[in-house]
Amino acid sequence: MSLKKASIIIIFILLIDQISKIYIKTHFAINDSITVFSWFKIDFIENDGMAWGTKLSDFFDFISDKTAKLTLTLFRIVAVTAIGFWLVDVIKKQKSKILIFAISIIFAGALGNILDSVFYGILFSDSHMQVATFLPDEGGYAGVFYGNVVDMLHFPIWSGVLPEWLPFIGGKYFSFFDPVFNVADVAISTGIGILIVFNKKAFKEEIKTDKSDLELRNNPI
Known part of the structure; x- marks a missing residue:
């Protein structure tokens, strides 16, 4: 696959992700919800942490929420830069x-x-109890690096009380699937899933090289 085709894929996903987020941000207030199907809802929330809203400050008491947010954003930038270099490298090879x-x-x-x-944080006003404004005159709700990730996709596929015969969790209320996420999260999860499920096909050249090196070590000339 060429860099051009990879770029088209990236731009396509980015457009869907950002258009959906901007639409939600400018049409919904925090916690506004629309039921599309019984198993699919549009629920607007904002995530200022990692997955499921987890923050570094939840694990380290000496880190403030603001410092934790900045650290997470900077880490994301470093991580996506590394992924970008990896992508260019695998395309070149x-x-x-x-x-x-x-x-x-x-x-x-x-x-x-x-x-x-x-x-x-600088592009939108706050979404609590109101629909956000794009490029508000009074400024955004936070500074650069301190914005919240917009999530809206919710799939409450099933909820109910689990059968009593199940060990440990029997008789307890259970809901699947509770996390609210976005298109970007879907892309990341799908990509990781592909690497796990199709590991041998994805890394076939590396596997062949490792086997060849092993054979040479076991059968030196």
């Missing part, structure tokens, strides 16, 4: 299309969430 595709959508997803973290 003409690795498998599966590997290039997977890295491309992971990169697009990571970049999509970085745009929220870096710029949304």
Whole structure:
């Protein structure tokens, strides 16, 4: 796969991700919800931490929420830069299309969430109890690097009380699937899933090289 095709994939995902986020941000207030189907809802929330709203300050008491937010944003920037270099490298070396595709959508997803973290704080007004304004005259709700990631996709596929015969969790209320996420998260999860499920196809050249090296070590000339 060429760099041009990978770029098209990245731009396509970024457009869908950012258009959906901007629409939600400018049409919904925090916690506004629309039921599309019984198993699919649009629930607007903002995430200022990692997955499921987890923050570094939740683990380290000496870190303030503001410092934790800045650290997370900077880490994301470093991570997406590393993924970008990896993508360029595998394209130059003409690795498998599966590997290039997977890295491309992971990169697009990571970049999509970085745009929220870096710029949304200065581009939008606050969404609590109101619909946000794009480029508000009074300024945004936070500074550069302190924006929140916009999430809206919710799939409450099933909820209910689990059967009593199940060990440990029997008789307890359970809901699947509770996390609210966005298009960027879907891209990242899909890319990682592809690398896990199609590991041998994605890294076939590396596997062949490792086998060849092992054979040479075991059978020296």
